[in-house]
Amino acid sequence: MSYEFIALMMFSTMMVMLLTGQRVFGAIGFVAVTAALLLWGDGGAEMAFSATVKLMKWYPLLTLPLFIFMGYMLSESKIADDLYRMFHVWMGPLHGGLAIGTIGLMVAISAMNGLSVAGMAIGATIAMPELLRRGYDKIMVTGVIQAGSSLGILVPPSVVLVLYGMIARQPIGQLWLAGAVPGLLMAGLFILYIAVRCKLQPELGPPLPLEERQVGWTEKFRLLRAGVLPLAIFFSMTGLFLMGITSLVESSAVGAVAATLAALVKGRLTRKVIHDTVRKTLSVSCMFMWIIMAALCFGAVFDGLGAVKAIEGFFVGQLELGPWEVLILMQLSYIIMGMFLDDTAMLVIVAPLYVPLVGALGFDLIWYGVLYTITCQIAYMTPPFGYNLFLMRAMAPPEVTLSDIYHSIIPFVLVMTFGLILVMAFPQIALWLPNLHYGP
Numbered sequence: 001m002s003y004e005f006i007a008l009m010m011f012s013t014m015m016v017m018l019l020t021g022q023r024v025f026g027a028i029g030f031v032a033v034t035a036a037l038l039l040w041g042d043g044g045a046e047m048a049f050s051a052t053v054k055l056m057k058w059y060p061l062l063t064l065p066l067f068i069f070m071g072y073m074l075s076e077s078k079i080a081d082d083l084y085r086m087f088h089v090w091m092g093p094l095h096g097g098l099a100i101g102t103i104g105l106m107v108a109i110s111a112m113n114g115l116s117v118a119g120m121a122i123g124a125t126i127a128m129p130e131l132l133r134r135g136y137d138k139i140m141v142t143g144v145i146q147a148g149s150s151l152g153i154l155v156p157p158s159v160v161l162v163l164y165g166m167i168a169r170q171p172i173g174q175l176w177l178a179g180a181v182p183g184l185l186m187a188g189l190f191i192l193y194i195a196v197r198c199k200l201q202p203e204l205g206p207p208l209p210l211e212e213r214q215v216g217w218t219e220k221f222r223l224l225r226a227g228v229l230p231l232a233i234f235f236s237m238t239g240l241f242l243m244g245i246t247s248l249v250e251s252s253a254v255g256a257v258a259a260t261l262a263a264l265v266k267g268r269l270t271r272k273v274i275h276d277t278v279r280k281t282l283s284v285s286c287m288f289m290w291i292i293m294a295a296l297c298f299g300a301v302f303d304g305l306g307a308v309k310a311i312e313g314f315f316v317g318q319l320e321l322g323p324w325e326v327l328i329l330m331q332l333s334y335i336i337m338g339m340f341l342d343d344t345a346m347l348v349i350v351a352p353l354y355v356p357l358v359g360a361l362g363f364d365l366i367w368y369g370v371l372y373t374i375t376c377q378i379a380y381m382t383p384p385f386g387y388n389l390f391l392m393r394a395m396a397p398p399e400v401t402l403s404d405i406y407h408s409i410i411p412f413v414l415v416m417t418f419g420l421i422l423v424m425a426f427p428q429i430a431l432w433l434p435n436l437h438y439g440p
């Protein structure tokens with residue numbers, strides 16, 4: 001039996017197990033350890049042990065629980081509520097203004113926590129009831145919240161880019177800067193679509209009633225202070241890191257402490273907030289660690305089989321595909337997997353295959369990290385089983401049906417696909433800022 005066939009059997013078995021509803025880390029780890037034992041006997045058992053030791057010694061992994069803690073602290077302490085009130089007053093007079101303000105809220109939340117789940121929760125619980133109460137079209141509203149929440153995995157400090165950097169061995173600072181401009185570009189495209197659509201069809205996003213718009217300039221400028229605290233947290237974390245004052249782990253600790261102090265200053269650091277934040281942080285962090293450990297073991301077996309070289313030879317040698325054709329096939333595979341898996345699972349499953357192949361094809365791995373993340377955003381919202389679709393179904397009010405959710409994402413997926421094409425066609429959109437800061 002050839003090593004290529006063994007690698008194909010491993011990958012196929014893992015996908016079948018995932019489709020049957022097995023936990024991601026269980027499916028990946030089981031296939032990896034079983035293959036190692038069958039291939040190399042008792043010595044293969046050491047691979048799982050080595051993966052565990054490597055994970056425990058992986059110092060940058062400390063950033064994950066700290067970033068996750070920061071995000072949940074800001075969410076549980078309701079600091080996002082203040083931000084939405086600010087966007088509500090400033091953007092409400094425009095057609096679709098509250099929807100545009102919701103995208104702004106999502107960008108701010110993304111810049112504070114780096115997770116799409118937190119953005120989705122805040123959008124569904126804070127923005128959605130307000131938008132529906134003011135006569136916004138429920139399909140438009142649902143699409144706005146799903147699209148806006150997806151920015152959390154692209155705008156720094158993106159946890160997904162941190163994971164990609166760890167697995168692909170790429171500098172996190174460069175990845176964060178590479179994701180910043182494409183993230184703002186994507187947010188700008190969303191805002192442009194909402195503004196044009198609501199201008200042509202005003203009934204989809206009516207402006208605020210006149211009595212609600214009559215807020216004095218003193219009150220408006222007072223509300224702007226709601227944005228000062230998140231900006232201070234973002235600068236204290238990302239700014240200090242990019243200036244070289246703190247390391248990545250230190251900056252994540254600064255962000256976690258700053259979020260806690262912000263909740264204390266606001267008088268919202270209650271026992272319940274601390275309990276809920278720590279519980280959710282522990283749950284998500286443990287999930288990430290189990291998945292990464294399983295992925296390290298799986299990748300070690302794949303490396304031992306020489307599967308990466310075999311796949312490269314198959315695409316480039318036997319099929320005679322060019323580098324760009326191979327890259328496009330990779331992106332399509334992410335979209336297909338995204339119908340069934342979340343971004344972390346997709347990354348750890350295919351990273352041992354794709355990352356070395358991308359480098360061998362001559363592409364920039366920083367740029368490819370951004371492409372991967374944007375493709376994950378699209379996959380998140382692709383029927384029938386896109387991750388965000390079911391999160392939205394779980395959080396939306398009863399009047400928003402699954403059919404409404406499916407219809408709502410169509411225009412936003414098209415907008416995101418256009419953004420992906422732009423970043424693929426013009427790599428400097430992603431690479432300009434890291435090159436400017438770190439040098440080519």
